[in-house]
Amino acid sequence: MGSFDPVARRRGGEAKFARPLAQLLVFGYHQAMSCIFPVAIFGTLALSSLVQAPFVHRYDLILLALLAVQYLMYRSGLETLDEIKVICVFHVIGLLLEIYKVGMGSWSYPEPGYTKLLGVPLYSGFMYASVASYMCQVWRRLRMDMTGWPGLVPALALGGAIYLNFFTHHFIPDVRWWLTALVVLVFWKTRIVYRVRSRTYRMPLTVAFFLVGFFIWLAENIATFFNAWKYPDQHEAWRLVSFGKISSWFLLVIISVIIVAQLKHAKANRTP
Template sequence: MTDGTREFTRLERGIDRLAHRILRGAPRRGARAVLVECAVFLLKQAWACVFGALLLAVIVAARLWYPEDAVLARNDALTIAAIVIQIGMLAFRLESGRELWVIVLFHITGTAMELFKTDVGSWSYDGEGVLRIGAVPLFSGFMYAAVGSYMVRVYRLHDLRFARYPKVWLTAIVAALIYLNFFGHHFVFDFRWILLAAVVVLWLPTVMHFRVWRTTLRVPILPVFVGVALFIWFAENIGTWAGAWFYPNQTDGWHLVSPQKIVAWFLLMIISIVLVTFVYPPKPPEAGERGAG
């Protein structure tokens, strides 16, 4: 865990103290030291993904075991489960009240896009349930909130720092244009490739510093964006297989989601990053920090 515990929730501070006791005697060099760093990295990533992992597990469980003749529609059951997960995240101090605001913002912006995209036929949900707005079941907003939860949690778990981060006001303009293009490309020219080029120009010089255990790694930020977008695309394939929603080419049976969606998720990542900077403004690396990469 990181020494920057002031951003941790109460439960996470307890886990951090326990981790320090367990890892106090861990070797500082050699293969075992590398294995410790890898294990801590994977555990932190799993902890950051807990909201999305629980929600995805519920979606898969509903596909496999939810009875077709249940009085409560499956979509409504998913919505109730998502609400319970969110309440549990707060009750067990897995999220702070500060983070809840950005997660709510993810929820609102995601639901607004869902309403539009389902109306134009980009994707759809089955017609069951009463906990919905139009054709959009309310659990859909929690899928965007899961992305927001991961972003804010990974920021503090890894004590993220950024060298040569672009001006926040410039990133906000690009993020707003990306969001508008998700709507506007149905009526006018699709600017996604121009926006993608703008993202590359803005963030290409940026290097992300993230603490694992004893080591702080330095990596260019754009490949990190790509990696997270790819991970979300994998989760999207699980979600569509489980019938949470489906694309037009999946109405007659499940097919792999088009890899072109990775570009859409990459651009959505930019919106996510900018929203998170409203809660956690980008900080430069600390002078003299030990690093690798």
């Protein structure tokens, strides 16, 4: 009969606890590094709301600051040229949506600025681009891949329908819940594969959509608190952004993932 060694048993228990803790810390580190640009945006919004810069409008200052952050991230190697290109695409997509939504009265940018286009400051596109920045960064850092991807045509058709609904629901019935149900059906078998050190993990893609959308909703509350923009019910006093906005961010995240995933897949196929 083997002898009982309490020291060895304690060390074994400590090692068993230390391994998942180490995995969690590494995962958290990569998530934090992937959020550098979004954090820079909210930091700039917060600082510019507390400190009034002389001779420059706040919206213009935010744009200059975010352009500088992007330049520094690229020069330091935190972002690649391909990632910068994706960010520019999302900046344009987001800016077009912002111009339309502001024109329809969904929200407003009440402060003055020279870098405003049809009532929308140019920095606003970076808030959409920050989602793309996060996606590109976390994809590279966690060596992500996907299984069960529905294919180019279904993914792009669904992404296009979601983006179009952001415009058309002002004139025809909002079909976001039908689109959400369609997302679940189309991506039912899709799993995100990600790696932390030597271990591989999998997560249903729809769960990832919801989690990212929820955290963006939290970030949106921070942004409106610091007057990045205002919803109609926030002009008198700040209040919590409607929980219904989570569904909007959920669908927007889907567009981001579809574009990033297709670009990553296309690049992988071109790589010898």
